[in-house]
Amino acid sequence: MSIQFKSITELRAMLNDKSISSSELIQESINLAKRYKALNCFVTMNEEISAKKASSIDLNEKTNSPLSGIPLAQKDLFCTEGLRTTCSSKILSNFIPPYTATTVKKLEDAGSITIGKTNMDEFAMGSSNETSFFGNVHNPWRKGYVPGGSSGGSAAAVAAGIVPAATGTDTGGSIRQPAAHCGITGLKPTYGRVSRWGMIAFASSLDQAGPLARTAEDCAILLNTMSGHDLKDTTSLNIEVPDFLSKLNESIKGLKIGIIKEFNLSDLDEEVQARFEESKKVFEKLGAEFVDVSLPNISASVPTYYSIAPAECSSNLSRFDGVRFGHRAQDTDDLNDLYIKSRSEGFGDEVKRRILIGTYALSAGYYDAYYKKAQQVRRLIKNDFDHVFESVDILMTPTSPSTAFEFGSKGTQNPVELYLEDLFTISSNLAGLPAISIPHGQVNSLPVGLQLIGNFLREDQLLNVAHIFQQNTEFHLAKPNMENFK
Amino acid sequence: MDQETVRTICYLARLEIDKEKSEKIQHDLETIIELIGSLQNIDTSNAEPLFSPLEMTAFKHEDIENSDNRKDKFLENSAASNEDYFLVPRVVE
Numbered sequence: 285m286s287i288q289f290k291s292i293t294e295l296r297a298m299l300n301d302k303s304i305s306s307s308e309l310i311q312e313s314i315n316l317a318k319r320y321k322a323l324n325c326f327v328t329m330n331e332e333i334s335a336k337k338a339s340s341i342d343l344n345e346k347t348n349s350p351l352s353g354i355p356l357a358q359k360d361l362f363c364t365e366g367l368r369t370t371c372s373s374k375i376l377s378n379f380i381p382p383y384t385a386t387t388v389k390k391l392e393d394a395g396s397i398t399i400g401k402t403n404m405d406e407f408a409m410g411s412s413n414e415t416s417f418f419g420n421v422h423n424p425w426r427k428g429y430v431p432g433g434s435s436g437g438s439a440a441a442v443a444a445g446i447v448p449a450a451t452g453t454d455t456g457g458s459i460r461q462p463a464a465h466c467g468i469t470g471l472k473p474t475y476g477r478v479s480r481w482g483m484i485a486f487a488s489s490l491d492q493a494g495p496l497a498r499t500a501e502d503c504a505i506l507l508n509t510m511s512g513h514d515l516k517d518t519t520s521l522n523i524e525v526p527d528f529l530s531k532l533n534e535s536i537k538g539l540k541i542g543i544i545k546e547f548n549l550s551d552l553d554e555e556v557q558a559r560f561e562e563s564k565k566v567f568e569k570l571g572a573e574f575v576d577v578s579l580p581n582i583s584a585s586v587p588t589y590y591s592i593a594p595a596e597c598s599s600n601l602s603r604f605d606g607v608r609f610g611h612r613a614q615d616t617d618d619l620n621d622l623y624i625k626s627r628s629e630g631f632g633d634e635v636k637r638r639i640l641i642g643t644y645a646l647s648a649g650y651y652d653a654y655y656k657k658a659q660q661v662r663r664l665i666k667n668d669f670d671h672v673f674e675s676v677d678i679l680m681t682p683t684s685p686s687t688a689f690e691f692g693s694k695g696t697q698n699p700v701e702l703y704l705e706d707l708f709t710i711s712s713n714l715a716g717l718p719a720i721s722i723p724h725g726q727v728n729s730l731p732v733g734l735q736l737i738g739n740f741l742r743e744d745q746l747l748n749v750a751h752i753f754q755q756n757t758e759f760h761l762a763k764p765n766m767e768n769f770k
Numbered sequence: 771m772d773q774e775t776v777r778t779i780c781y782l783a784r785l786e787i788d789k790e791k792s793e794k795i796q797h798d799l800e801t802i803i804e805l806i807g808s809l810q811n812i813d814t815s816n817a818e819p820l821f822s823p824l825e826m827t828a829f830k831h832e833d834i835e836n837s838d839n840r841k842d843k844f845l846e847n848s849a850a851s852n853e854d855y856f857l858v859p860r861v862v863e
Contacts, residue, residue: 382843475823489822518828584812591806598783605784607856612849618859620784628786636785637795640776641802643783657809659819664812666820699798700805716823 287312289445289763292354292502299353306353306397310338313355313399316446320769323422323444325437327360328368329400337397350505352395357441357450360401361408362388362493363482367398371484372416373406375610375630385482386514387451387493394509402437402450406632407601408458408486410434411705412694415634420691423465424764425730429688432462438496439466444766449497449506453483455490456589457683457709460721463496464683464733467723467762469750470496471503474741475716476521478507479514487596488519490589490713499760500722500750504528507743523741531744532751537571539749542676545578547708552685555727560682563724563734566757567680575676579668584661585711590703591645591658592714597635598642604630637699666715673739678749681708683721683733708735718743722750723759731762771800 287295287309298304304312314331334355341353363369363381370376384392392398405415413421413436421436423429424444431440435452439462442450452459454472463470471494478493485491495506507528514520549557564574606612606626613625631639645654672679685707695702712719717737724734734753738746754760776796780787787795841854850857 379847382840382847515831519822519824521824522829581812584809587806587808590802591809602784606849607858608844609847616859619861622859623784624786627784631785633791636787637798637802639783639785640779640795640799641806644779644799644803645806647779647782653810654803654806656819657814658806659821660814660817661809661812663817663820664814666823667817698801700801703805714823 288316289498290448291498292350292448292505293499295354295448296350306338306341307335309353310334310355310397310399313447316444317400317441320444320446320766322769323424323440324419325403325421325440325444325446326357326400327370327372327403327418327437330367330398334397334399341395347395349395351391351509354396355399355447356391356396357400357402357438357447358388358398359404359435359438359450359452361404361453361484362451363484364388364398364401367401369401369484370417371407372404372418373630373632373635374417375604375627377417377611379609383482386479386516387510388482390509391451391506399447402435402441404437405434406635407484407597408434408453408455409597409634409638411457411461411702413437413462414691415632417632422769423688424766424769425467426688427768429690429730430465432465432684432688434458435496436462439463439468439470442466442468442496442498443764444769445763449495449502451493452496453491453493454713455487455593456713457706459494459496460683460709460719460733460735461705463721464723465688465731467731467764468496468498469500469503469720469722469760470494471507471720471743471746472712472718473507473511473743474718476519477718477741477743478510479517479520481514481516485600487593488600489596490593492713500720500747500754501529501532503720504532504747504751507747526744528744528747532748534748535571536567536749536752539572539678540676541567541572541574542577542672542679543574544582544679544681545576546580546582547681549682552682553727556682556686556732559725559727559732560734566753570752570756577672577676577679579665579672581661581664581668582711585665585714586703586707588658588661588665588714589706589710590641591654592662594638594642595645595655596642598639598646601635601639606630634699662714665711669715669717677745679737681735681737683708683735687727687730687732712737716740718746720746720750722753723762724757725759726762771796771803
């Protein structure tokens with residue numbers, strides 16, 4: 285029986301009734317990755333170690349963990365001891381981490397098996413996966429189209445049915461937007477819910493790790509394992525983690541869903557609007573109520589983000605100097621020349637652009653006007669969210685203004701064009717709120733995503749609402765035709 | 771913004787931009803600065819900056835001694851090292 289397109293829950297059942305062994309499952313998953321190599325969703329495979337781990341699980345099979353023996357892919361931004369971790373950048377193309385990120389360690393300790401590291405926008409800076417040093421990832425739904433970004437390789441690997449789930453990180457929409465473009469489910473948890481230790485930092489006050497999977501139920505399984513306090517991350521929340529799986533299947537009758545007035549949805553493609561209206565009807569049938577709400581400052585999210593994120597990036601990426609790890613330029617005159625040449629050869633254009641913007645925003649004379657100002661506007665945006673969550677339970681928006689687009693068709697002349705892709709997703713990063721994207725139909729045979737934003741630490745509610753939607757619709761069951769990628 | 775400013779920012783960031791790309795970078799930076807400059811129209815006179823969504827003091831943990839010395843592993847990732855140090859071009863004449 286094929287394992288392609290199976291969820292974690294389905295694979296668990298197959299392992300439990302012994303219709304497949306873990307070794308067979310892992311081998312099959314790796315075979316799928318090889319068969320669809322043309323997708324370019326993996327940067328590095330972990331074949332030998334995966335086979336060994338699977339064989340060990342088969343020999344000592346008594347386990348209660350739902351993830352035991354399940355193949356997963358990890359975004360190539362999580363450090364993995366002994367396994368190359370590149371952040372899809374030339375500057376880290378030979379980096380072998382001496383430690384493993386807490387999130388990956390937790391998933392592996394629960395028995396899951398990392399079959400490989402997935403392609404991404406370089407240092408997670410991008411919304412189309414076109415900034416990777418290792419080349420573009422194709423969208424499984426259409427060759428030559430972007431999978432979204434930055435967690436594009438993870439989203440494509442799940443959408444193609446190679447793995448049931450993968451990890452991603454989300455700084456301004458990098459889990460949700462690729463999940464939307466690839467027709468899968470992706471969750472950005474509350475800031476602080478999941479440890480950031482061992483994640484290569486882009487913007488430390490915005491970055492958060494989360495799951496990409498075929499269903500909200502599988503996201504709940506993964507979040508149960510990924511969440512929790514970590515002494516190694518000083519921004520990790522020291523609070524009890526609920527069992528997200530046990531909170532699924534609660535009635536959503538009376539649920540109040542806010543629609544944000546400032547997002548003028550009538551400007552969107554008519555078909556994108558139509559899917560949105562259809563999903564509203566699904567929720568209404570299930571007993572939810574819609575309320576128009578106002579977040580007066582939310583339109584400032586994109587400029588706020590593009591001041592704060594590059595500022596944090598320019599600081600975080602100063603560690604890449606060619607001395608202790610990563611690419612080092614040859615033939616340098618002195619230490620300063622070594623820094624300049626190593627960084628200039630190692631970083632791609634988008635990363636350089638963001639470092640320069642951040643350097644400018646933080647430089648003497650501009651700090652107050654750009655960086656501090658953006659942090660003040662961020663306060664106003666968060667206050668707006670605090671205010672609306674007094675009257676509604678969740679907020680609903682499209683995940684992205686459009687469907688996946690053709691390689692090279694956006695942002696090449698004007699980078700801001702691509703930045704606007706993040707319009708609906710960025711504000712929850714600024715405010716630290718959890719948000720999920722679920723598939724809710726197609727436009728021109730390409731998937732579109734629906735975003736639900738929850739209140740602080742209410743992933744349980746988001747996952748439940750998404751799960752109920754998926755129990756009453758079949759959008760998440762749609763599969764791409766993979767014949768073009770063989 | 772002019773080419774001189776671009777050169778200054780590049781130096782601060784320890785980056786070198788090819789001459790043929792320098793004008794494009796200047797144009798890109800101007801476009802992005804214009805985007806973030808739009809924030810000036812928002813009244814933030816009563817808003818404290820929000821540097822982190824958690825707004826909590828970073829917690830402290832016990833300073834636990836660890837004898838796990840993995841110097842070799844860390845040095846392995848450097849393009850140039852000896853058995854104790856990372857090596858760089860001479861900085862003292």
